[in-house]
Amino acid sequence: MRSLISALASPLRRTRWVLWVGVPLLSALVVMAASYALVRAYVLRQANADIRDVLLSHRGFHVYVQQVLLPGYDRALKEGRIPATFYDPRLMSSSYMTRVMHSFFNEERVKDGLPPIYYKMAADNPRNPVNRATPEEAQLIQRFNADHSLHDLAWTLTLHGEPYLERVIPFLPNTEACLQCHGRREDAPLGLQALYPGQGGFNEKLGQIRAVEIVRVPISHEIQTAALVSASVVGGVLGLLLLAMFNTRLRGLVQARTTLLEAEVRERRQAEAAVRELNQTLEYRVEERNAQLLAVNKELDAFAYSVSHDLRAPLRAIAGFSQALEEDYAQGVDDTGRDYLARIRKGCTRMGRLIEDLLQLSRLTRREISRVDLDLSALAREVAEELQAGAPGRKALFEIQPGLRASGDPTLLRAVLDNLLGNAFKFTAPVPEARISFGEDLADGQRVFFVRDNGVGFDMRYVDKLFGAFQRLHDAESFEGTGIGLATVQRVILRHGGRIWAESAPGQGATFFFTL
Amino acid sequence: MSKFILLVEDNPDDVVLALRALKRNHIANEVVVVRDGAEALDFLFAQGSHAGRNPEHLPEVVLLDLKLPKLHGLEVLQRIRAHESTCLMPVVVLTTSSEEQDIIESYRLGANSYIRKPVDFDQFTEAVRQLGMYWLVLNQSVKQAGEL
Incomplete structure (x- = not known):
């Protein structure tokens, strides 16, 4: 070719x-x-x-x-x-x-x-x-x-x-x-x-x-003069001719370059127009997508509302009528029957909590984040006091580093500390001297918060499942839980642009780190 | 017709449980049950299927579920508050919903109280009992006044 x-x-x-x-x-x-x-x-x-x-x-x-x-x-x-x-x-x-x-x-x-x-x-x-x-x-x-x-x-x-x-x-x-x-x-x-x-x-x-x-x-001198004059004339003419040709060529080059530049300008204009059009299309698509997302959010709201109402109604009936049975017809039921009724009610309570947690997860992850300056230490102290008040029989030592401040959503970060400190409190229950600490470290120049306990810990082999919804590393018999808490925590941290990870070993306690 | 309670509730289980809780709390007043929002308004304003009723005979309290067929509980509440004869009537919103919006909206529209129907039966009973005591006390004081 x-x-x-x-x-x-x-x-x-x-x-x-x-x-x-x-x-x-x-x-x-x-x-x-x-x-x-x-x-x-x-x-x-x-x-x-x-x-x-x-x-x-x-x-x-x-x-x-x-x-x-x-x-x-x-x-x-x-x-x-x-x-x-x-x-x-x-x-x-x-x-x-x-x-x-x-x-x-x-x-x-x-x-x-x-x-x-x-x-x-x-x-x-x-x-x-x-x-x-x-x-x-x-x-x-x-x-x-x-x-x-x-x-x-x-x-x-x-x-x-x-x-x-x-x-x-x-x-x-x-x-x-x-x-x-x-x-x-x-x-x-x-x-x-x-x-x-x-x-x-x-x-x-x-x-x-x-x-x-x-x-x-x-006449040699005259002939020389003639030759010189004619040579000059020729030189001049040749020069002029070359100049003319050069000029023509230059003009051609300029013309060609101008054409090229014009073409380039045209191309650029077209590209610009294309980009503008693409931008408009993209904007339109983003708007469209936003509208879709808004619609989906609305649907989710409706769904959550239905879940909170419709799932609870039959549950309430099961719980209510089993209690009514237990209370109103206690004579007709023996101990085994009463045990069954108690199990039914316990199941209902657990399912109620599951629904509640699910709703919280969806609510927390749907709502807008409003960042304010927060005293995390004060928030943690509040949570700790509530935990201890909720279980007067428990002895646990809370060590909360004072003056830890961060910018974040108060409700969402409260949920994070609720879950992390709540987990620590829960998993230190079998330990005689429970210690739970909340503090701050510097890692690679970045502030890292941590919640550490000396509880039962977990096997790092299953760390991948830690933050998944409905994932549990402990059986329900030993530790109650819905498996939604850490999923909620992770979503909140991610929505704040931070990271969360954990370190533990069975029987060695656990530490949860997070950044904001 | 003596002092009575209006229960606006579409779920028959919840109706039975509510009636049982009232009974166990020794509240012997008549409980009128309506199954949807539209019927609740018909009853209160003596219209539609309740056209023959005396519109001046109003309940002591309305236990109003929010998620109702035909007309939403919040709309019912709005209409109750908009009407001259019912604007001061005690209304307790009774629902399973824990959506903040519902709570805020209920109070904004003039609900006297908000009771979440707890799944736990004991809590539910306690809530209804407290409500029952509120107007029972009132009822008794009126009765006592009448006796005097």
Whole structure:
């Protein structure tokens, strides 16, 4: 079962992983590519514009030389202010001057911590071999000549592992003025001819483009910037994306937890309601049970009343008529007959006491307990006096510890002492020096009252039967009793929340202990 | 009709024993016995089956059992005390019941005395004898007064 669940769950988990890793990665890549392309294009455009500015400033210089410097030189030559043989490229060649100027420019750049910018005036037929075009540059010259509307060309390239941006513009097309120095050699100024012996820079055609100006700048820094910017963008986007996903996930978690909590709250409310309902049911049941108990109690009352009245009526008849027989017809009955009549009356007396005791047991156990502070010693003394008054012939020594107080129901505790002291009095009858004591002990920190006698005692084997109703450990011949007294005592003690127990041995007396 | 005792008792054994005890105590007055609470009231108020009786001729004492058929002894007592002609009549509650409630209730309703019918015959006889002496003495004193 569990493997089936995990088998079902694993593809789901894989799908989630793909979603969690793949989607952000893919979007990051796309964003990176797009941002890189954008930033690179922007950076190159800026670089291109800068290069064009350089080239245009160079062109401006060329124009200045062509249109201002050289016509001045021409005039001075014609006016004879300078000798016909004078020519100095340092004063008259715009390409020379531009080249030198550019090298100064580079020196300034380097001083400023900037990389130098490569510059070349590439020509098919240069006067200075420095300016000679490579085959590629020669092709460019051809291209510009073929299409005069082409203003410039630009591209990037890698040299020795470094990226560069290269821009090329055509040199000024040859004018009439140009051809004064670049036409036929023999037409050129004498100083020029003297300085440049070969055909380099001569025989140019009118309108033709004889050179291109090339500027090449390193763009590694710009590329790095582009990469950095795009990486930042990607990082930012990725972060945002992750944040968004995390947020979604958190929201999902919160939602799930909220749902769980709501369910829990609902469950608790239901449980609470159930408990309340159960309580109500229980209360109702308790009330019902109480009502039943009250009804049962009422029935018991009625029963006890019937017992006290109905059982006694026939008994009274038996006792009364046997006495009447004995008294009114004594002559007609012999001694045996009179003995039988006496036995009948004795039986009636005993049964009357049984009924009385039973009624007392039921009355004592039914009535409400009212706890008051009681002087148990005084109560015991009262009982002892009554016992001795009831049997003037008996000699018994009562030792009652004074000042024993307890909280309990006066009537019920009186019944307890009646029974316990009465029993002690009864079972010490055969003993020559009867001693009966009532006192208090401490057992495990608890107050324990006791009634002790030195009477006939009983066998501890039968201690279980001691407190049962109608249970007797002695025969009726030796000791009278109904077997209800100790049952009554135990019920009273239990109803007070106490315990009662006894210790004895045959012929060794007995001690009854109780707590309240 | 001379001075008489009204015994309200449903148990015939108790009636016989009560009559015997009275006789043995030399109480020769007439004893009228009624068997239930309703009849006791009929007799006292000369109504129902006793409608022909003279209602002014009332017993010297009523020996009233509590547990009676038809009408409970306590109700009978209540009715006796509620009626003008019988409200001062001596009533001795006579019952086997030792329920505290009955005792308290009897006195509350105006019983003159409460005698528990003891199972022991001697005690019973003594109780009835003491009761008998109470009105016997009264009877004699009236008699003596009459003779004077």
